[in-house]
Amino acid sequence: MRQNHQLALVDSKVVGWGRPVRDDISAIFEQVLGHPVQVSDGTDIVEDLGMDSLGVMNFVMAIEDFYDISIPLDRIAQIQTVGDLIHAVQDLRSGTPA
Amino acid sequence: MTILAKHAAYKLAYDELREHGVDPFNVRFDSVLSPTEGMLAGRRTILLGTNNYLGLTFDADCIEKAVEATRRQGTGTTGSRIANGSYDGHMRLEQALASFYGREHAMVFSTGYQANLGVLSTLVGRGDHLMLDADSHASIYDGSRLGASEVIRFRHNSPDDLYKRLRRLEGAPGDRLIVVEGIYSMLGDTAPLKEIAAVKRETGAYLLVDEAHSLGVLGETGRGLAEAAGVEADVDFIVGTFSKSLGSVGGFCVSDSPDFDLMRIVCRPYMFTASLPPGVVASTLEALVKVRAEPELRVSLMRNARRLYDGLGAMGFETGPEANPIVAVAMPNQEVAVIFWKMLLEAGLYLNLALPPATPTNVRLLRTSVSAAHSVQQIDTALAIFADVGRQLGFLGSDRRRAGGVI
Incomplete structure (x- = not known):
């Protein structure tokens, strides 16, 4: 009843496999936040994008669905910036141990 | 600056709560009389939030x-x-x-x-x-x-x-x-x-x-x-x-x-x-x-749970998905949740105010837990207090869905 998974329903037309991870993440952020955002590697997900910890967790689940990966909790705890997130996604996609 | 200054965000939220003249996380009972009743500020209060499911504490x-x-x-x-x-x-x-x-x-x-x-x-x-x-x-x-x-x-x-x-x-x-x-x-x-x-x-x-x-x-x-x-x-x-x-x-x-x-x-x-x-x-x-x-304890427990759950639902409150001994009522925002909780307490009903991050998906809850030791009359009194406070805060009546859409 309460797990309204709108974050999981990221529009696959907006994000695509052919682009760098940063572009995909940026597009997912825009969908989740509902407005265009300028993100760089240094963008702080909590401070600059105004997401609370729960928002971050749900956002991470959307990313996990999109890339078909699971980001372990200790790894999520280390993610502060968009650059950290891109790095984690790239690591997990290439099969590097978390 | 103290060593605890790192928790300033929590202090701010806590101070905001206490601006309503209550401290939901520091309730002090004068005494506990039974599994279902305590004395609070000199008033006999129904305990509807203490997880005392079978009432065995006494x-x-x-x-x-x-x-x-x-x-x-x-x-x-x-x-x-x-x-x-x-x-x-x-x-x-x-x-x-x-x-x-x-x-x-x-x-x-x-x-x-x-x-x-x-x-x-x-x-x-x-x-x-x-x-x-x-x-x-x-x-x-x-x-x-x-x-x-x-x-x-x-x-x-x-x-x-x-x-x-x-x-x-x-x-x-x-x-x-x-x-x-x-x-x-x-x-x-x-x-x-x-x-x-x-x-x-x-x-x-x-x-x-x-x-x-x-x-x-x-x-x-x-x-x-x-x-x-x-x-x-x-x-x-x-x-x-x-x-x-x-x-x-x-x-x-x-x-x-x-x-x-x-x-x-x-x-x-x-x-x-x-x-x-x-x-x-x-x-x-x-x-x-x-x-x-004493399997009859479970029968009384579920009877009380069902009575509270159905009663709150019939009034238009939004509750959880199942009639279990934990019955949570969704509140539209923190201010209403705190005021609702305070008014219930002043009317002689104690339950838990549950706020994020302790709750899932940022929901604000009035969380009750029912006991086998509650009498049917206590459940009905609790429902009457809910109805009364709900009316005063504009929950009930024409716009039954005002509390809705939160859970």
Whole structure:
């Protein structure tokens, strides 16, 4: 009843496999936040994008669905910036141990 | 600046709450009169938020056993079982729990919180994979951090998401342990245990169920959700607490794992804390006897739960998905939640104000927990107080959905 998974329903037309991870993440952020955002590697997900910890967790689940990966909790705890997130996604996609 | 200044955001939120002239996290009872009543600011108050599911805190036999054991064996053990040895009561309680669940082994911890810390940090280690429901209790999250395994959370009550995440681990070495709760403490919803057990079987994972809120509450003989769902054979470990339906304090784990007793020399939250005092052990043993011998307690409990759940629903309040002894009412925002809670208290009804981050998906809740010891009249009085406060705050009447859309 309460797990309204709108974050999981990221529009696959907006994000695509052919682009760098940063572009995909940026597009997912825009969908989740509902407005265009300028993100760089240094963008702080909590401070600059105004997401609370729960928002971050749900956002991470959307990313996990999109890339078909699971980001372990200790790894999520280390993610502060968009650059950290891109790095984690790239690591997990290439099969590097978390 | 003090060393605690890092928690300034919490202080700010707490100060905001207290601006309403209440402190929901620091309620002081003058006295507790019974499982269902206390004195608060000189007023007789109905207790509808104390997890006292079977009302056994004032059971005459439980009290007698506790008093007798305390007189005979003293007020405390003054140390751990490793250092100070086990008392006869510790052993008998473990045997009684194993027998109650029909399991080979049982281990008692000093609190339910410590049971989760101990079991989760010991069953899995480096290279293993711990799969947690996203809405897990704090003790489960904390237990996952005490150990060294990789921790992956899956969407609340979603066997599909769990399956997907286990499938992603295919080929990776290490054990997988799935952790779910019998009844989730905030909304009172149960885990879809049949489906989760099927995922467990298909993926070769182990399954642990925390029956903290469901022991003595669900199942034909009160063993919890695993019994009610008919999947006890698939559940490898059951964790629970004595501090709710059994009316005392302490925690436990039961299992058929052949080398289970190895835990006693590797599980730090078991090894490095004082064991339960004789009085607590004795009342818990007696309470376990009552759970078995008095199934009518569960009948009264569920009758009260259904009456409260249906009554609140009929008034238009938005409640959780199931009529269980935890009935949560969703509030549209924090200010209304605090004012509602305060007005209920002033009218003589105590329950829990549950706010994020303790609640799932940022929802604000008035959380009640029903007891078998509540009279039908007390439930009706509680409903009348809800109706009265709801009317005063504009919840009820023409716009029945005002409280809606939150959960």
